[in-house]
Amino acid sequence: MAKLVTDVVCPFCGTLCDDLEVSVTDDGKKILDVYNACAIGAEKFLHSQASDRITRPRMQDEDGNWKDVSYDEAVEYTAKILADAKKPLMYGWSSTNCESQAVGTQIGEVTGAIMDNTATVCHGTTLIAVQDVGIPSCTLGEVVNRADRIVFWGCNPAHAHPRHMSRYSIYPRGFFTGKGQKSRKLVVIDPRCTDTSKLADYHLQIEQGRDYELFDAFRVAFKGEKLPDTVAGIPKKTIYEVAETMKSGRFGIIFFGMGVTQSLSKNHNIDAAISVTRDLNDYSKWSIMPMRGHYNVTGSGEVWGWLHGFPFALDLSRGFARYNPGDTTSNDLLRRDEVDAVFVLGSDPGAHFPFGSVKKIWGLPSVCIDPHITPTSAVCKLHVPVAFVGVETGGCAYRMDNVPIECRKVVEPPEGMLTDEEFLKKVLTRVKELKGA
Amino acid sequence: MAEYLIRNGFVYDPVLGIDGDKKDIAVKDGKIVETTALSKPTEINAAGMTVMAAGVDVHAHVAGPKVCVGRNFRPEDKLFNSTPQAGIKRMEGGFSVPTTLRTGYNYARMGYGFVMEAAMPPLFARHVHEEIRDTPIIDEAALPVFGNNWFVLEYLKNKEIENTAAYIAWLLRVTKGFGIKNVNPGGTEAWGWGMNCETVNDVVPYFEITPAEIIRGLIEANEYLGLPHCMHVHGNSLGEPGNYTVTLDTLKQAEGYTAKNDFGRDTVLHHTHLQFHSYGGTSYSSKGFESKSKEVMDYVNKQDNITFDLGVVTLDETTTMTADGPFEHHLSHMNHLKWANVDVELETAAGVVPFIYNPKSYIAGAQWAVGIELGLYAKDMMKTYITTDHPNAGPFTRYPRVIKWLMSRAAREHMLEKELKYGDSIRNTCYIGEIDRELTLFEIAQMTRAGPAKVLGLSHMFGSLRPGCEGDVAIYPYNPEAIDPSRDPELIERAFSTAQYLIKGGEMVVKEGDIVSNGSKRTFWVDCTTSENPQVQRDISEKFKRYYSVTEANYEVSGHHYVPNPYVIEVDASQ
């Protein structure tokens, strides 16, 4: 027999779908099937069931031999390397709940850590641009109910956020958008042909890295001013036409991704994109939204925001909060040998950081807290497996539009396994003792 | 729990009619008690100091999504003002949008014990509660916004008060909210299309209802339920020259209604930050602008069912934030600073824009004058509350400065003569120069504790030192026998900025000016029972299925981690 858990939240991408259904065995121990999720979402649930899953902390010696240790020993090692370090880096925080992020931040306060999240290699540039020019935005339900113009810029939701288009952007029928897709015009700006661009009314195949110019050209076109014959590889006629399409909508939105945040010009691209959106609000109603990747990277920025006022690159090492991207960002610190211990939770820098940074982690006292074996766990001295947030424990997560949703626990974690929050609380208690705080 | 005996202070308690008499105040088991009830109290020598119940803030934006937007998009707000961890006190940062930690500590330093978060977007209720949870010491509650909510617009269009009320009761329960906030009624929904409602008679696009109908309908629903607080409105056309007529129209909607509740509240409409709504003229220049505080107060003083708060401009660099989305957009076009906006499906919107109230500009000085004038023209100080609409007109940490301006004509003259560049134009276009009145400490106690506690329906707990009230006592280094407000106005500001002691819930949290405890803060919310209403239940399910981006089951705020220490006020509206 099986029972069905409904309204399950998918702890994978920033789309944070909350309509999944998961069938589990009657004893609540095993997941049988996952409904409504996309393939990558379902995989996340099923992965937790892997029979070869690591269930106890392990340490590796210099020759790379692993040996199991107890959670108590893991707490001790973690607390000690953080307490002993002059400037520990506590990185990740994007695939865990807000409660863990809040406890982790207290550890950071006591040990004088640098706290950084995956925005540092993703939408950190967006956060900087928002500090420069602000951001007019909305919740995803507004898009469902009102939007008749959708722009995807430098992102490919068909692959990275698979259910975004059906739940929120292209297809859904909302209150003022009863015809669904037919009531919307879709513009895709991407140098590549993608599964998203195939759906577009306009696909502007911009020359790689020339986003800033095209954003600016739109601002010129809105005002009806003169453009050169082509900008960023797009003929001016098309630019005028798309500009007109955007202006003539009743409610529009620009979704953008890593294609613009991490290409040449970085935060300046986003600055320009937000300015385009501001301009459009003189003609109709427009919003802009970053397609945040990890399911709760947004939440970590909020938690740090309310506790310390900065959404990433948070430096607590001087005893109070500082923020200076480029100086207090993970890769810059690692490359400059400025940190002397590394703590990773809820992310995989081993896979996503430049090789040079990963090598630095390998050379330092280090701990990786992650349910999976990952490239990061492979280079850290200690690997602490924990329960899957959103599968084996609940907690709050923030969707890409900052809407907080409570994740659901659908099955029990393996016997004796700690959650992120439980592990962090033990570490907090211990670092307080070690620091005499 | 510890016992405290606060000896020989000058006590101000408008509820008990105590006006500066030397009295002893006793606290035991978290409550105020008779002095005879103590056995082995810790004595606090309050001789030469002022003793009041802890302050109660009726309206501030201190927790939730728009506050956090303000923090995160203004790193400059934290420049050179962060402070390290010390003792039990955690790190602090921020000026106009302080971190939650600093928010709690700063209220405690000013002797405040309760703060109402003035605008909670229901879909973001979890966020509001997480921030409230992480704000130490002070008790807090939050008002969900209703004035642009689709359920409310639809029910009220059909004059369905009972359904509106049932929906409100449901929403308060699922969001753990406290009462009814009504921001730019109808205008914020219009903002979904980039439009606005500028008068109480402008029709909301598609929903075909007017702000006047929304205001009246929400008053009726509020009294139908008998909620502790009254309908709390931020009227249309905030900040617009000439808007005082809209304000009068807004206030007039309360005519004919009387309060029905079991909480001792006798008013039905609270108008917030009235300063922003009391403007005459046609522009912001000294030639086009005038104060209409007197005209507005002439009306307010004649009503007995209205309260308001001031929203005094403090002439700081600050961060404006409001559910009045179209206003923030408008503002960003005036000052060309960064603009953030969030439209929230089916419910509301919010905007955030930094703002510099420059004392060298005419208009900032005139706005300052309007706010102070409202306080000085008011007749019933139990219905007039000190706020800065934190952080919109200025940070809450300036309340002591506002108190100084209200208590000292000399302090106001100093502003007009020395601090403001356009003092003369301000005298000409505003009333401030003509007013001699200086408020008393008794009146300040009415405006900052007894009055707000009453309108929030919390006078049985806060705002007084009557035995049985919460053990919330503030002791200020202010000797009313030695200080002359006309000669030493600065001493007023200093005293109210730095409580010597704050006892909160019977526990000492500020001792000799230092934070010594993180307290045991509570989140207040209202659990209102109504009779079964299958239609509203159906409407809710329908809207979630079709128009919300989250499921109905995932909407409710539940779980210890959001509201770890609740104080639930139960209201039975099922009869």
Ligand code: SF4
């Ligand atoms: S789109 Fe994202 S959140 Fe939704 S099911 Fe797929 S992976 Fe999960």
Ligand SMILES: [Zn+2]
């Ligand atoms: Zn307000």
